Amino acid sequence: MDSRLYMSSSPHIRSGVTTQRLMLDVIIALIPASFAGVYFFGLRAAVLIAVTVISCVGFEYLMRKVMKRNNTVGDLSAAVTGLLLALNVPPTLPLWMAVVGSFFAIVVVKQLFGGIGQNFVNPALAARAFLIISYGTRMTSWTPPLAKAAEIDAATFATPLGALKEGGQLPNLLDMFLGNIGGSMGETSALALIIGGMYLLIRGVISWHIPVVYIGTAGLLAWILGPNGLFTGEPLFHILAGGLMIGAIFMATDYTTSPMTTRGMVIYAAGCGILTILFRLYTNMPEGVSYAILLMNVAVPLIDRFTKPARFGGKAHV
Amino acid sequence: MSILNFKGGVHPPHTKNTMECATVSVGIPETVVIPMAQHIGAPCQTLVKKGDYVKVGQVIGNTEAFVSAPIHSSVSGTVTSVDERIITGSRPVVCVEIKPDGLQEVSEDIMPPVVDSRESFIKAVRDSGLTGLGGAGFPTHVKLNPPKDVKIDTLIINAAECEPYITSDYRECMENTGSIIEGINHVLKWTGIPRALIGIEDNKPQAIKKLSEAAASYGNITVHGLKTRYPQGAEKMLIKSLTGREVPPGKLPHDVSCLVMNVTSVSFIAEYLKTGMPLVKKRITVDGSAVKNPGNVYALIGTPVRNIIDFCGGFSAEPKKLIMGGPMMGVALYSADLPVMKYTNAILALDEKDGAIPDEYSCIRCGRCVKACPMNLLPYEIDRLVKAHLHDDLESLNIMDCMECGSCVFACPSKRLIVQSIRLGKDILRRASKK
Numbered sequence: 233m234d235s236r237l238y239m240s241s242s243p244h245i246r247s248g249v250t251t252q253r254l255m256l257d258v259i260i261a262l263i264p265a266s267f268a269g270v271y272f273f274g275l276r277a278a279v280l281i282a283v284t285v286i287s288c289v290g291f292e293y294l295m296r297k298v299m300k301r302n303n304t305v306g307d308l309s310a311a312v313t314g315l316l317l318a319l320n321v322p323p324t325l326p327l328w329m330a331v332v333g334s335f336f337a338i339v340v341v342k343q344l345f346g347g348i349g350q351n352f353v354n355p356a357l358a359a360r361a362f363l364i365i366s367y368g369t370r371m372t373s374w375t376p377p378l379a380k381a382a383e384i385d386a387a388t389f390a391t392p393l394g395a396l397k398e399g400g401q402l403p404n405l406l407d408m409f410l411g412n413i414g415g416s417m418g419e420t421s422a423l424a425l426i427i428g429g430m431y432l433l434i435r436g437v438i439s440w441h442i443p444v445v446y447i448g449t450a451g452l453l454a455w456i457l458g459p460n461g462l463f464t465g466e467p468l469f470h471i472l473a474g475g476l477m478i479g480a481i482f483m484a485t486d487y488t489t490s491p492m493t494t495r496g497m498v499i500y501a502a503g504c505g506i507l508t509i510l511f512r513l514y515t516n517m518p519e520g521v522s523y524a525i526l527l528m529n530v531a532v533p534l535i536d537r538f539t540k541p542a543r544f545g546g547k548a549h550v
Numbered sequence: 551m552s553i554l555n556f557k558g559g560v561h562p563p564h565t566k567n568t569m570e571c572a573t574v575s576v577g578i579p580e581t582v583v584i585p586m587a588q589h590i591g592a593p594c595q596t597l598v599k600k601g602d603y604v605k606v607g608q609v610i611g612n613t614e615a616f617v618s619a620p621i622h623s624s625v626s627g628t629v630t631s632v633d634e635r636i637i638t639g640s641r642p643v644v645c646v647e648i649k650p651d652g653l654q655e656v657s658e659d660i661m662p663p664v665v666d667s668r669e670s671f672i673k674a675v676r677d678s679g680l681t682g683l684g685g686a687g688f689p690t691h692v693k694l695n696p697p698k699d700v701k702i703d704t705l706i707i708n709a710a711e712c713e714p715y716i717t718s719d720y721r722e723c724m725e726n727t728g729s730i731i732e733g734i735n736h737v738l739k740w741t742g743i744p745r746a747l748i749g750i751e752d753n754k755p756q757a758i759k760k761l762s763e764a765a766a767s768y769g770n771i772t773v774h775g776l777k778t779r780y781p782q783g784a785e786k787m788l789i790k791s792l793t794g795r796e797v798p799p800g801k802l803p804h805d806v807s808c809l810v811m812n813v814t815s816v817s818f819i820a821e822y823l824k825t826g827m828p829l830v831k832k833r834i835t836v837d838g839s840a841v842k843n844p845g846n847v848y849a850l851i852g853t854p855v856r857n858i859i860d861f862c863g864g865f866s867a868e869p870k871k872l873i874m875g876g877p878m879m880g881v882a883l884y885s886a887d888l889p890v891m892k893y894t895n896a897i898l899a900l901d902e903k904d905g906a907i908p909d910e911y912s913c914i915r916c917g918r919c920v921k922a923c924p925m926n927l928l929p930y931e932i933d934r935l936v937k938a939h940l941h942d943d944l945e946s947l948n949i950m951d952c953m954e955c956g957s958c959v960f961a962c963p964s965k966r967l968i969v970q971s972i973r974l975g976k977d978i979l980r981r982a983s984k985k
Contacts, residue, residue, distance in 0.1 A: 236870070237869065237870065237871060237872055237882070237883070237884060237885070238870055238871045238882065238905050238906065238907055239882045239884055240871075240882055240907050240967075240970075241882075241967060241969055241970035241973060242875075242877075242878060242879050242880055242881065242882075242954070242956050242969060243877060243878040243879065243956030243959050243960055243969065244871060244873055244877045244878075244880065244882065244898075244900070244905070245562060245563075245714065245877040245878070245904070245960065246908060246959065246960055246962070246965055247560070247562070247960050247961055247962075247963075249918070249961070249963040250963050250964075250965070251911055251914055251963045251964050253963070254914075254916070254963055304912075307911065309914075346912075347912060348911075348912050348914055349912040349913045349914045349915055349964075350912070487914045487915050487916040487917065488914055488915045490915075491917075492915060492917040492920045492928065492930070493917065493920055494921075540928065541920065541923075541926035541927075541928075542926060543799060543925075543926055543948055543951065544786065544796060544799070544924070544925045544926045544951065545786070545796040545797050545798040545799050545801070545951075546796075546798070546799065547796065
């Protein structure tokens with residue numbers, strides 16, 4: 233029997249946490265938002281989810297084969313990227329564009345940089361930005377939720393942030409909280425996203441720092457930089473509008489593209505919040521969450537460098 | 551009773567299955583193998599040769615070196631070989647193999663030592679062969695004899711026992727409570743340290759209660775419950791938890807005026823001063839998914855692991871990993887024929903499910919290792935640099951501060967072998983500095 237003993241460096245036991253389980257938890261946490269998307273925008277939304285998930289997993293599989301690397305489909309990260317991509321695009325996006333987005337996310341942003349853990353920006357968000365640049369019209373054509381389709385002229389329909397920019401009529405906060413508004417299919421229901429976020433917190437997948445600081449900073453700045461002078465803004469509107477909820481809970485918390493220390497996370501999340509509001513208020517884009525997170529993703533190595541934990545015993549004692 | 555803590559660490563499952571298992575003696579094996587290096591420091595010179603008759607407690611290995619401790623025969627019998635063998639680690643060690651005659655005849659030299667001064671106390675501790683019984687194996691007399699300019703104000707007794715499975719120190723607290731307090735008093739008396747703090751994790755309330763009662767009549771010995779969190783029993787963490795002091799990088803406990811001793815070590819000192827019987831046996835926790843009847847045993851130093859497992863009913867499943875020590879910092883054994891040593895506090899035999907080495911996946915930068923590291927290092931970054939052969943930056947990441955507690959690896963969802971990388975990185979740096 234001795235010849236078959238395992239030899240290895242200590243430690244000899246591991247926690248039950250695995251990458252696959254963490255990714256599965258993220259998928260579970262996105263179920264409420266996915267259902268909300270299908271509920272508000274119809275079965276087309278479900279088809280879109282299926283297309284992005286299958287194409288992302290497929291591209292991951294093929295790319296690993298082409299690169300002659302081990303198969304990483306099993307870690308579920310490609311499925312998470314696919315799901316997040318679907319939730320971050322308009323429900324009416326042509327399916328072939330969704331496939332192009334999946335290709336960009338998995339092949340260009342993720343695998344060309346080395347696969348899971350190596351991408352320097354969030355793949356789903358980068359794909360969204362790529363689609364906006366490539367297919368601007370289709371990426372900003374919004375349909376009203378099914379419940380409102382009858383009473384609204386779909387041709388001139390706008391998201392809450394679009395309405396704010398164009399001077400249209402703003403929806404009420406309750407509709408925004410529930411998700412009964414226009415927007416990307418997974419971003420509209422704050423309620424569903426918060427339920428998912430609570431699940432991630434309870435499971436220990438994410439800590440509260442990034443979502444709370446991000447949303448808090450954005451709300452605070454939106455209030456300060458109000459339309460009628462300082463401290464006249466509507467923080468709740470900005471918090472519930474657009475992609476802030478899904479961004480703060482699911483996109484900015486992506487492990488690979490967020491800082492390693494709690495201190496770093498706070499700086500990063502505050503940066504996301506500030507950039508989001510500045511983009512929304514002072515650029516000609518209605519929404520700024522994607523670009524805010526992408527920019528802060530790029531700043532993560534810098535943040536990590538300046539937020540190293542203090543060395544144990546480094547300070548004089550007593 | 552305050553609950554004291556440090557920063558970082560992890561919560562491995564306690565699996566202290568053997569807490570209620572009173573210690574029983576394994577008995578005399580057919581052969582004992584006694585290595586001449588069972589401690590940190592200089593190995594001993596062998597004082598016996600093949601064919602010699604030795605008695606229990608007879609010195610069979612010693613050296614003039616300061617950082618070292620003599621080694622005694624644990625049995626009476628005939629030396630059958632003196633040769634080099636691989637025990638744990640990669641370098642061969644001179645081992646004395648003895649065939650016991652079963653009589654356990656005690657050496658004539660065994661008598662209670664005369665202790666009447668600090669010097670004679672430290673000499674007695676050296677003669678006893680005592681090395682840290684908590685698992686590190688540092689010669690105790692060296693700790694008791696710090697540099698002249700060092701002033702120590704606190705004796706810390708380590709009864710934290712934060713490793714999963716192991717209950718040998720706990721059993722010491724339960725079975726030899728009086729000896730522990732007696733030993734502490736000896737150390738306090740002869741070293742002039744004014745107070746002693748006993749630290750125990752709060753998952754052992756019985757031991758806290760028992761020691762508190764025994765210490766009650768001594769105003770300068772206090773018992774403190776510590777938060778149950780690995781690695782609470784690591785020297786630097788324990789000092790931090792109990793006194794708030796942080797031992798600076800590369801420094802020793804005495805640099806923050808502390809002396810840390812294992813609870814079983816102080817108890818042994820009390821016994822030794824009474825009987826003069828040196829360190830020839832050890833309490834060992836035997837546990838793991840491949841052991842039939844887990845328990846606590848007294849084994850003679852040099853007893854092959856196989857005899858101890860057989861004593862505990864043998865293997866209940868095919869053993870896939872044998873560990874000497876705890877599952878977090880213990881050493882994997884390549885054979886069940888290896889002997890137990892002075893610092894052995896546990897033997898674990900794991901089955902396929904518990905012992906298999908998980909596949910290593912890519913780092914996802916989740917940050918769990920950074921949160922888990924009690925030394926505030928960046929384990930993921932050290933791992934990355936070592937694997938990428940970027941050795942120049944290792945020093946700036948304070949790789950030498952790592953005590954290899956394994957918290958980062960335990961926490962890692964990608965099951966990365968970070969400690970293995972760190973050991974490799976340290977070795978590379980040490981070699982580079984020698985050039």
